[in-house]
Amino acid sequence: MEQATKFEHILYEVKPEGSAWITLNRPEALNSFTGKMLAELAQAFQQAGQDAAVRVVVITGAGRAFCAGQDLRANPEAIQDLQTWLATTYRPMLMSLQGIKKPTVAVVNGVAAGAGFSLTLACDFRVASSKARFIPAFGKIALVPDSGMSQFLPRLIGLSRSLELVSLNRDLNGDEAFAWGLVNRVSPPEQLQEVTAGLVDQLTQVSPLAYSLTRELFQRSPGLDLASALILEEDYQGRAGASADFKEGLAAFEEKRQPRFSGK
Numbered sequence: 001m002e003q004a005t006k007f008e009h010i011l012y013e014v015k016p017e018g019s020a021w022i023t024l025n026r027p028e029a030l031n032s033f034t035g036k037m038l039a040e041l042a043q044a045f046q047q048a049g050q051d052a053a054v055r056v057v058v059i060t061g062a063g064r065a066f067c068a069g070q071d072l073r074a075n076p077e078a079i080q081d082l083q084t085w086l087a088t089t090y091r092p093m094l095m096s097l098q099g100i101k102k103p104t105v106a107v108v109n110g111v112a113a114g115a116g117f118s119l120t121l122a123c124d125f126r127v128a129s130s131k132a133r134f135i136p137a138f139g140k141i142a143l144v145p146d147s148g149m150s151q152f153l154p155r156l157i158g159l160s161r162s163l164e165l166v167s168l169n170r171d172l173n174g175d176e177a178f179a180w181g182l183v184n185r186v187s188p189p190e191q192l193q194e195v196t197a198g199l200v201d202q203l204t205q206v207s208p209l210a211y212s213l214t215r216e217l218f219q220r221s222p223g224l225d226l227a228s229a230l231i232l233e234e235d236y237q238g239r240a241g242a243s244a245d246f247k248e249g250l251a252a253f254e255e256k257r258q259p260r261f262s263g264k
Helices: 035-050 082-098 115-122 149-157 159-167 174-179 189-203 208-223 226-241 244-255
Strands: 003-006 010-014 019-024 056-061 065-067 104-108 111-113 125-129 133-135 185-187
Touching: 010 035, 019 035, 035 056, 035 082, 056 065, 056 189, 065 104, 065 115, 082 115, 104 115, 104 189, 111 115, 115 133, 115 149, 125 174, 125 189, 149 159, 174 185, 185 189, 208 226, 208 244, 226 244
Parallel strands: 019 056, 056 104, 065 111, 104 125, 111 133, 125 185
Antiparallel strands: 003 010, 010 019
């Protein structure tokens, strides 16, 4: 039976197969962020991360957009002190998202602009409709990328393309985003849920421990020299090799069946 938690500006539900769906739910405003929504997202991410029944976290938008970025009309104070606004609203939300030691998937059903674009980049995987639009937006109003975009975008597509996308005010549709390496899957709008379900099903079957350790390795490795990276691999492999999941993986291999990983 599906579980549901009530929020004002987002929807939260845990489905039987172990996926938590978090839906930005201000369709009349293209799901643009408010301070209240950002606080709710931080709470929802923390809740999903701590829920043992959740194996995958999925983020999407209600209606025809994913998220159009910050709603400046709802929060005019954001313009007065952008630095403080980012530090007190976006940073807690993004750190809460990054603290989830489980696969996170952004399902981009429409426009993802500004900080909405950044939110998709902060997820581990992105599934996009061919009619989705990825719009940095910052350069158009003489701002720099924020909400984690400076961290995630160059890692995905490189420095030169990141500068082109942001500084020249480019935007990409779903097919172009796939060609640029921004998204993992792209599909016609009518098949978006089916394609997402296929990916989510695969992710619910991976070892939670091995996934978490692998993601940490990939996140930390760019700042390490080879010797340090090898030492970190040795440490993490020791932890993975001592797990019940590793024993289950070996048993499943010998018995020619699908493994049933517990994360222990």
